[in-house]
Amino acid sequence: MGPNTKDNGEAVNTPGALRSVPAGKGGGHDHDILAGCRVGDRSAWRALFDRYSPIVHRFLATFGVPPEEREDACQEVFVAVYRSLTHFRGDARLSTWIYRIAARYASRAARRRRVRTMLSSLLLREPLPPPAPDASERSERLRMLDELVAKLSPKKKLVLVLFEIEGLPIEEVAQIAECPENTAWSRLHYARAELMAMARKRLKAKAPATGRKVRS
Amino acid sequence: MSNRAWPDGDDPVATELRQALDEAQHRVPDDVTVRRGWAAFGSRPTTGRRAARLSWFAGGMASTAGLALACAALLWPRHVQTPVQGPVAAQAPTEARRLTLEGGVEAELQHTSVMRIEGSDARVEGGAVRFKVPHRRPGHPFVVRADRYRVVVLGTRFGVAVASDRRVDVDVDEGVVEVWSADVRLAHLEPGQRWNSAVSSEAETTAGPAGKAAEAQEAQTEAPELPAAAPAEKLVPSPGLKFGRPETRRRQSARGAARVAMVATPARSTVESPGAARAALVAGDAPRALEIYRNLALKTGPVAENAAYEIGRILNERGQSSAAVAAWRRYRSDYPSGILRVEADVSIIETLARAGETDDALTEATDFLRRRPDSERRGEIARVAGDLYRARGDCRHAVGAYQVALSASRARDVTEAAGFYRAACLVRDGGNSGVDALRSYLRSYPDGRFKRQATELIEQATSKTAAH
Numbered sequence: 001m002g003p004n005t006k007d008n009g010e011a012v013n014t015p016g017a018l019r020s021v022p023a024g025k026g027g028g029h030d031h032d033i034l035a036g037c038r039v040g041d042r043s044a045w046r047a048l049f050d051r052y053s054p055i056v057h058r059f060l061a062t063f064g065v066p067p068e069e070r071e072d073a074c075q076e077v078f079v080a081v082y083r084s085l086t087h088f089r090g091d092a093r094l095s096t097w098i099y100r101i102a103a104r105y106a107s108r109a110a111r112r113r114r115v116r117t118m119l120s121s122l123l124l125r126e127p128l129p130p131p132a133p134d135a136s137e138r139s140e141r142l143r144m145l146d147e148l149v150a151k152l153s154p155k156k157k158l159v160l161v162l163f164e165i166e167g168l169p170i171e172e173v174a175q176i177a178e179c180p181e182n183t184a185w186s187r188l189h190y191a192r193a194e195l196m197a198m199a200r201k202r203l204k205a206k207a208p209a210t211g212r213k214v215r216s
Numbered sequence: 217m218s219n220r221a222w223p224d225g226d227d228p229v230a231t232e233l234r235q236a237l238d239e240a241q242h243r244v245p246d247d248v249t250v251r252r253g254w255a256a257f258g259s260r261p262t263t264g265r266r267a268a269r270l271s272w273f274a275g276g277m278a279s280t281a282g283l284a285l286a287c288a289a290l291l292w293p294r295h296v297q298t299p300v301q302g303p304v305a306a307q308a309p310t311e312a313r314r315l316t317l318e319g320g321v322e323a324e325l326q327h328t329s330v331m332r333i334e335g336s337d338a339r340v341e342g343g344a345v346r347f348k349v350p351h352r353r354p355g356h357p358f359v360v361r362a363d364r365y366r367v368v369v370l371g372t373r374f375g376v377a378v379a380s381d382r383r384v385d386v387d388v389d390e391g392v393v394e395v396w397s398a399d400v401r402l403a404h405l406e407p408g409q410r411w412n413s414a415v416s417s418e419a420e421t422t423a424g425p426a427g428k429a430a431e432a433q434e435a436q437t438e439a440p441e442l443p444a445a446a447p448a449e450k451l452v453p454s455p456g457l458k459f460g461r462p463e464t465r466r467r468q469s470a471r472g473a474a475r476v477a478m479v480a481t482p483a484r485s486t487v488e489s490p491g492a493a494r495a496a497l498v499a500g501d502a503p504r505a506l507e508i509y510r511n512l513a514l515k516t517g518p519v520a521e522n523a524a525y526e527i528g529r530i531l532n533e534r535g536q537s538s539a540a541v542a543a544w545r546r547y548r549s550d551y552p553s554g555i556l557r558v559e560a561d562v563s564i565i566e567t568l569a570r571a572g573e574t575d576d577a578l579t580e581a582t583d584f585l586r587r588r589p590d591s592e593r594r595g596e597i598a599r600v601a602g603d604l605y606r607a608r609g610d611c612r613h614a615v616g617a618y619q620v621a622l623s624a625s626r627a628r629d630v631t632e633a634a635g636f637y638r639a640a641c642l643v644r645d646g647g648n649s650g651v652d653a654l655r656s657y658l659r660s661y662p663d664g665r666f667k668r669q670a671t672e673l674i675e676q677a678t679s680k681t682a683a684h
Contacts, residue, residue, distance in 0.1 A: 032628070041626045042592030049254050054244040062240050068356075070245075071253060078257050123289050142243065145236035164222070165240045192222060200229045 030094040037085055049078060052095070055166070056102050062161045063106040064150045066113075073109060077102045092175055099166070099176045103158055110154070148198045156191035159184050164192075246490055248522045255555040321358055322348040337361065344377035349391075362386075365413060366396040374405075385412040394516075401516075488512060490519060493526070506530050518555070521547075525556040528563060537571040562593050569600055578604045585620060595625020599634050611641040632657075636666040643673050651677045 033051070036044025056077050057070060065073045080101050088097055149157055155177065162173040163184075174184040220237060223230035245253075315323045318336040325331055329343025338345075339361040349358045349369050360367040362376050362384040372391020378384050386395055386403075387410040395403040395411055403411040488508040496505040509530065512523035524547040532540035544560040544567075551557065561584050568577035581601040588594060602617035618638035621630055635657045643650030654670045654677075661667070 036626050039626060042590075043595070043625065043627055046254065046592050049257060050250065053250055053253050057245045057249070058240075058243050061243050071249065071256075074253055075256055078253075119286065123286065139239055141232065141236040142239050145233075145240055164220070164237050167241070196223055196229065196233065199233050203229050203232060 031090075034085075034088070034090070034094060045082075048081075052098050053078065055095070056098065059099065059102050059161065059166060060106055062146070062149060062165050063103070063110075063157065064146065065106055065109055069109065073105060077105050080105065093172065096168075096172050096175050099162065099168070099172075100178075103176060107154055144199070144202065148195055148202070151198060152191055152194060155179075156187050156194065159187040160191035160195065163188055246494075248490065248518050251522070251555050252518060319352070319358065320350045324348075334361070340376045340378050342378050342380070344375060344385075346373070346375040348373045363413070364397055365402070368394045368396055383413060385410065387411075490522065490526075493523070497530070502530055502534055521551050521554050521556065524550055525554075525560055528560070532563070532567055537567050541567055558588065558591055558593055561588075562597065565597055565600055569604060574604050574608060585617075595621045595627065595630045595634075598624055599630050602634060602637060606637060606641060611645050614638075614641045615645075632661050632664055632666070635660065636664070636670060639670070640673060643677055 326344040330341040337359040373389040493508040509523040528543035598621035605614035618634040621634035639653030
């Protein structure tokens with residue numbers, strides 16, 4: 001059994017291999033930054049923002065926050081970080097804590113969007129026009145991935161995004177998802193299976209048009 | 217090459233999914249977005265615990281008000297119609313007709329007017345239409361097309377009319393509106409101002425630089441139609457006006473396609489983007505990146521601002537420090553309150569200091585410390601100022617600058633260096649306080665970078681005192 005396999009032989013990503021995920025900039029260790037932030041050092045806040053805002057931005061994007069709301073959502077997450085930093089005990093890694101805040105915010109935002117859509121359909125009696133596509137997301141593949149991930153249940157979506165896209169180790173994913181590690185593995189397994197099935201179905205439907213063969 | 221273990225296999229679905237996941241990993245915002253985010257976050261008013269408690273009460277009140285409004289909206293007779301997406305012609309009947317477009321834009325068509333909805337924007341094909349545009353995010357303006365012109369707005373009230381001879385009139389009630397033709401900004405209108413075009417001719421399809429100059433001239437000829445109170449110079453092409461390259465066949469066809477597609481904003485309509493400049497830099501083609509940034513800097517908005525700053529950075533990296541400083545100074549004069557203003561100041565000071573322009577660097581640094589008492593970069597700059605004073609042998613001012621650095625920053629590299637050099641300057645001045653300061657430095661940083669020098673200085677000072 002290699003480093004890329006789970007106990008049951010299932011293939012997993014090596015967290016170390018995914019450390020190449022482009023993260024934000026900003027020098028210094030997290031504990032130095034935290035100490036600076038706690039005493040109100042603006043340069044420390046700047047370092048924190050530079051390091052984690054691209055990560056939060058990416059996480060929100062993959063979690064389904066639409067482009068026009070993403071910048072505001074990122075702001076909200078950092079305001080929440082600012083307000084709660086005094087309560088951060090340091091039991092978990094700073095990134096874990098920020099991911100948890102971002103995940104809560106993204107879930108709340110998704111709920112709000114659902115309510116808003118429902119209300120607008122009730123009040124206006126016609127659906128809101130879809131948002132204009134973001135020029136930065138022209139990739140067909142990314143659009144497909146976003147659509148497929150959006151169909152997963154929130155719990156599976158969270159685990160899949162954190163593990164497969166953010167490249168976090170499963171223990172950190174479990175901490176963020178607030179569940180035991182085995183549950184995180186289980187959710188990941190089902191999320192992967194669902195994602196694969198949906199991708200297969202979608203590409204199969206497109207195959208006649210593009211002339212590509214897709215194995216079922 | 218992907219290094220992920222899932223999805224494994226060589227079948228197209230797994231490959232496609234692997235590539236999609238890899239692309240998603242690299243979906244990070246550009247520098248402009250991050251800087252804009254910091255500018256908004258850094259200037260955000262902070263609320264305390266009391267405000268957080270009050271927010272529950274405020275939330276309850278807001279919910280009640282929202283519910284009341286929702287009920288009112290449900291019962292209120294609806295007149296506003298929202299057109300569907302796509303190229304749909306809206307032919308107004310005999311009386312004015314109101315429409316709500318995407319993003320809450322309200323359009324009021326005068327009788328017999330024709331407007332097409334193109335994506336999130338609109339095209340006035342005939343008659344007169346008045347628009348009310350809620351404030352838009354920077355970089356996402358609302359665009360109204362009229363004949364060959366684009367009216368670009370960020371949130372305002374204005375009207376666009378197209379006469380039967382294709383003469384286009386634009387007038388502004390509130391906010392600021394810009395009129396563009398291809399890549400050329402023809403007018404910048406403020407409340408109360410009016411712009412109109414001459415009769416459009418078919419010559420536009422062959423418009424090269426000369427044609428665009430003619431268009432700009434055309435706009436100039438309209439100046440007499442301004443209201444008496446309005447400044448006429450607002451209607452002449454701005455100093456930053458760019459006469460674009462001759463229009464290629466591809467761009468002409470793209471413009472035709474825009475009839476049914478979302479109209480790109482001026483910043484996005486060119487192939488030259490910040491992403492292309494970054495790609496050129498990664499590929500080692502700095503001259504190309506510089507060229508792209510120079511062209512972007514001629515435009516408006518955050519992308520242009522970022523480009524103006526990046527020009528200096530690239531020049532500096534290529535060893536052209538004086539050109540870099542000139543570029544950053546140009547940025548400062550163009551964007552005196554820009555998001556990157558502090559970055560530009562700091563870059564200028566550091567570059568001048570590195571280039572040995574001590575006097576200039578000191579002037580800039582002291583000016584920065586005087587103007588920006590709350591900047592998070594204050595500590596760094598005070599430390600640079602201290603180093604510069606020390607290099608000139610002015611220990612008294614150096615001690616003052618290091619003192620500022622120590623009080624303004626908590627970053628270890630700044631405080632450690634400032635603490636040591638301040639103590640060294642005090643020793644050089646000959647006072648007893650220098651030795652105390654060095655001992656204090658050694659207590660604070662027992663394994664610090666300057667431990668050896670500090671120990672030597674203490675020994676020298678004590679032996680000198682003993683000799684006396």
